[in-house]
Amino acid sequence: MENTILINTMKPEDWNQVRQIYLEGIATGNATFQKEAPSWENWDRDHISECRVVARLGDTVMGWAALSPVSSRCVYSGVAEVSVYVGSKSMNMGVGSMLLHALIESSEQHGYWTLQSGIFPENVSSIGLHKKFHFREIGVREKVGKMDGVWRDVVLLERRSRTIGVE
Numbered sequence: 001m002e003n004t005i006l007i008n009t010m011k012p013e014d015w016n017q018v019r020q021i022y023l024e025g026i027a028t029g030n031a032t033f034q035k036e037a038p039s040w041e042n043w044d045r046d047h048i049s050e051c052r053v054v055a056r057l058g059d060t061v062m063g064w065a066a067l068s069p070v071s072s073r074c075v076y077s078g079v080a081e082v083s084v085y086v087g088s089k090s091m092n093m094g095v096g097s098m099l100l101h102a103l104i105e106s107s108e109q110h111g112y113w114t115l116q117s118g119i120f121p122e123n124v125s126s127i128g129l130h131k132k133f134h135f136r137e138i139g140v141r142e143k144v145g146k147m148d149g150v151w152r153d154v155v156l157l158e159r160r161s162r163t164i165g166v167e
Contacts, residue, residue, distance in 0.1 A: 003057070005095065007102040010052035010064060015040045017061035018054065021087045030123045031085065033145050033152070048080060050110045053102045055086075055095045062090035065099040067107060070116065078113040078165055084129065096129045104133060104159070113165030118154040127155060135159040 010018065019040075025031030038046070051067040063086035070079045082103065086095045107115055117135060119126050131137075135157040143151035 005062065005093070005098060006056045007053055007098050008056065010054045010066065012040060012044070014054055014061055014064075015043070018064045018085075019043075021061065021064060021085045024088050025085045029147070030120045031126075033147055047083075048110075051080065051103060051106045051112070053099055053106065055090070055099055057090075062087050062093070063095045063099050065103040067103065067112065067115070078111055080107060080112050080115055082115050082117040082130075084126070096125075097132065100129060100133050108161050108164050111164060113161045114158055115161075116156065116158040118156055121153055121155050127157070130157045130159075133159065 019037045022037045026034055026037065037043075046068055048067045048069060052064070053066070054064045055062040063084070065082070065084040067080035067082060070076055070081050082100070084096055084100055084103070086099070104115065115135070117126075117130055118141070119130070121127075121140070127137075136159070138156045138158055141154045141156060144154050145152055
């Protein structure tokens, strides 16, 4: 059991490790437009409480995944934005796949019919991970934002549930 990676619900006490992994992603320059990690209170407010998971090995959080609402409009109540982050020491161990699989299951249990993600084209591994779980590329937002004075593109991907909202 000590060497088994477990996927379970993110708890507030996980924040320090979750934040550290988020900061590692920020430092790559290819994970997010964000320049710093928010406070727990701001992060908690901006993410859907029922759809947050972490990968653990013992007491160590190896990665995390969560959903954010895309809109407050009721017609988009089943649409959410995906975030998946894996710690640098946990890369190439299948952690991202475990997290995204669990997040998709949780999203469907909570009535989400469409998941979307915006990924920098340079983040090839994240695009590949999403495509592995049947996200399809729907386009590229060209020069959608500036980062350190450089215009950046974002690849848009989405996954439509085959079980939720199919009627």
